[in-house]
Amino acid sequence: MALSKQEWLALEKKAHELRHLTLQTTVWAGSGHLGGGMSVLDLLTVMYYKYLNIKVDDPKWEDRDRFILSKGHAAIAYAPVLCDKGFNDVEMLKTFNLSGSKMGMHLDSNKVVGVDASTGSLGHGASIAAGTALAARLQGKDFLTYIVTGDGELGEGSNWEGFMTMNHYQLSNCIVYIDRNHCMIDGNTEDVMKLEPLADKLTAFGFNTICIDGNNIKELCDATDAAIARSKEKCNPTCILMDTQKGAGLPVAGDYHCHYMAIDDPTFEQYKKELDAYYAKRVERAEKEGE
Amino acid sequence: MAGGFVYNAIDQTEVATAEIYGKAIADIMLNAPKVVAITADLAKSTKLGDVLKVCPERVINVGIAEQDMMGVAAGMAKAGMVPFVSGFSAFCSMRACDQLHTDICYQKANVKIVATHSGTSFGQAGSTHHAITDLAITRAMPNLTVIVPADGVETANAVNAAYATEGPFYIRINRGFDLVLNTTMDYGFEVGKAVTVNEGTDITVIACGSCVAQAKKAAEFLSNADGLSVRVLNMHTIKPIDKEAILKAVLETRRIITVEDHLVTGGLGSAVSEVVVDSGKACAFKMLGHQGFAMIGLQEDIMADAGIDANGIIAAVREVMKKDFEEDDNWDDEY
Numbered sequence: 172m173a174l175s176k177q178e179w180l181a182l183e184k185k186a187h188e189l190r191h192l193t194l195q196t197t198v199w200a201g202s203g204h205l206g207g208g209m210s211v212l213d214l215l216t217v218m219y220y221k222y223l224n225i226k227v228d229d230p231k232w233e234d235r236d237r238f239i240l241s242k243g244h245a246a247i248a249y250a251p252v253l254c255d256k257g258f259n260d261v262e263m264l265k266t267f268n269l270s271g272s273k274m275g276m277h278l279d280s281n282k283v284v285g286v287d288a289s290t291g292s293l294g295h296g297a298s299i300a301a302g303t304a305l306a307a308r309l310q311g312k313d314f315l316t317y318i319v320t321g322d323g324e325l326g327e328g329s330n331w332e333g334f335m336t337m338n339h340y341q342l343s344n345c346i347v348y349i350d351r352n353h354c355m356i357d358g359n360t361e362d363v364m365k366l367e368p369l370a371d372k373l374t375a376f377g378f379n380t381i382c383i384d385g386n387n388i389k390e391l392c393d394a395t396d397a398a399i400a401r402s403k404e405k406c407n408p409t410c411i412l413m414d415t416q417k418g419a420g421l422p423v424a425g426d427y428h429c430h431y432m433a434i435d436d437p438t439f440e441q442y443k444k445e446l447d448a449y450y451a452k453r454v455e456r457a458e459k460e461g462e
Numbered sequence: 463m464a465g466g467f468v469y470n471a472i473d474q475t476e477v478a479t480a481e482i483y484g485k486a487i488a489d490i491m492l493n494a495p496k497v498v499a500i501t502a503d504l505a506k507s508t509k510l511g512d513v514l515k516v517c518p519e520r521v522i523n524v525g526i527a528e529q530d531m532m533g534v535a536a537g538m539a540k541a542g543m544v545p546f547v548s549g550f551s552a553f554c555s556m557r558a559c560d561q562l563h564t565d566i567c568y569q570k571a572n573v574k575i576v577a578t579h580s581g582t583s584f585g586q587a588g589s590t591h592h593a594i595t596d597l598a599i600t601r602a603m604p605n606l607t608v609i610v611p612a613d614g615v616e617t618a619n620a621v622n623a624a625y626a627t628e629g630p631f632y633i634r635i636n637r638g639f640d641l642v643l644n645t646t647m648d649y650g651f652e653v654g655k656a657v658t659v660n661e662g663t664d665i666t667v668i669a670c671g672s673c674v675a676q677a678k679k680a681a682e683f684l685s686n687a688d689g690l691s692v693r694v695l696n697m698h699t700i701k702p703i704d705k706e707a708i709l710k711a712v713l714e715t716r717r718i719i720t721v722e723d724h725l726v727t728g729g730l731g732s733a734v735s736e737v738v739v740d741s742g743k744a745c746a747f748k749m750l751g752h753q754g755f756a757m758i759g760l761q762e763d764i765m766a767d768a769g770i771d772a773n774g775i776i777a778a779v780r781e782v783m784k785k786d787f788e789e790d791d792n793w794d795d796e797y
Contacts, residue, residue, distance in 0.1 A: 295565055298533020303541040339525070
């Protein structure tokens with residue numbers, strides 16, 4: 172069912188709140204992976220506030236959908252989502268990165284409630300996701316596995332091993348997202364290590380590839396609906412290639428230097444205003460294009 | 463024990479160690495629908511043939527991709543299954559080291575790795591296929607239990623124990639046949655507890671894997687030829703190591719030799735030496751193992767070359783027995 176305007180606006184509001192909470196967490200932490208956190212935040216929002224079949228009061232529920240953040244450094248955005256959702260106390264965000272905290276730069280599934288896989292070392296999520304999806308098949312369960320990788324992360328060959336397994340075993344119950352924000356630590360992906368033609372590569376690996384604007388809630392939902400519809404039958408899985416902006420919503424959006432940032436007080440105040448303006452534009456779009 | 467099949471001495475002379483693993487895991491899988499076997503194009507080499515007969519749908523082959531194999535196993539464990547991963551030791555420990563560390567050990571994923579072709583048991587394949595660093599790597603991994611069975615019967619015991627115990631295991635077995643050490647399964651195998659293969663009071667040889675049978679042979683020879691009373695401990699569990707048995711050996715025999723088909727760096731010898739040093743008790747100590755990359759050849763020739771066969775152990779025992787290591791408090795006359 173197509174996303175209603177009302178639902179779109181509600182998701183926009185939630186994404187806006189989470190962008191603010193992510194920025195605030197970066198300030199509490201002293202610094203953080205703000206760029207990659209902001210680029211994937213719209214996906215995190217639609218996952219946790221629309222799609223994932225999970226129970227906050229039973230986080231280990233065995234039939235729950237799984238979500239694997241392969242780009243584990245986006246924890247600066249993921250932790251706020253897990254706290255806002257109710258898995259963990261929001262107060263925990265004030266301890267992010269601090270000595271002795273349960274929440275570090277990369278989340279530990281044995282310490283932070285709601286995390287399905289401990290990630291941080293890149294290129295691990297695809298195989299883990301293939302494993303959970305295979306386990307669902309073997310056990311006759313119908314939960315779905317969602318996984319998001321970064322784009323620079325695709326330099327790790329292990330991703331492609333996992334993709335081969337997903338396609339060989341026709342794991343349509345596994346839905347892959349790629350956060351194509353075009354940036355990595357040392358520069359733009361095409362300058363550091365060329366990825367293009369990425370969509371063709373993914374299709375060549377057997378995926379049903381859908382290219383979307385990954386910072387557009389409506390496109391995210393439409394693509395996810397299409398992938399879920401295909402998941403009912405055993406067939407090749409869907410990969411949703413999300414064109415995103417690193418640091419989406421911030422004045423530094425699109426600049427690879429925003430991969431990891433420290434925010435001083437004046438910048439914090441400025442960024443909060445920028446996020447509000449960004450939200451206003453997105454609401455305007457939802458109002459205009461929503462049905 | 464998981465199933466009804468019992469392994470004995472005759473089985474071991476007719477069935478290779480890895481084949482006993484294959485039968486043991488097939489036996490478990492018959493009655494345990496959550497157990498799955500995962501391999502990386504080595505179903506045949508790691509002897510999963512019996513599993514393929516029993517439940518082919520639960521044999522997952524990921525192709526030549528050990529990193530993927532470990533990640534998939536972690537994912538399956540996270541979703542409630544009990545994966546037994548089978549691959550060559552060299553690649554399980556080195557190629558997939560990060561996945562072993564992060565996906566399995568860090569997350570305490572209930573994955574059982576049965577690493578075959580360990581040590582120099584695939585000797586003719588050369589150093590790319592020798593696994594003589596794997597104990598150093600796996601021993602350093604938190605949450606991982608590391609077992610080196612000495613023969614086929616012990617492999618069956620280790621596999622059953624791993625299945626019965628929550629948490630990640632690394633079981634390191636050889637390619638081909640092992641010398642028979644245990645004739646029945648009920649000799650008292652317990653994870654983390656050394657087995658006394660030979661009682662002795664003059665010196666203790668602590669061995670694991672294929673070196674245990676060599677140590678036993680050496681002890682029998684030394685008893686007859688030199689009148690020495692050599693204690694032989696089968697230290698099948700490298701982690702958690704049996705501190706009690708080691709300290710008992712320190713106190714009662716004052717001389718220890720470790721022997722393993724692994725580099726002297728980081729393996730059994732290192733594990734035993736850590737216990738001895740930490741205890742503050744002194745004893746004569748010698749570690750036998752590979753000093754560097756091993757030669758190409760048959761395992762028995764490589765073991766002889768490295769001095770980890772019966773002859774090498776005999777020579778080492780005689781050397782250490784010559785050392786003056788008394789129970790008095792005078793350190794000046796110690797070697």
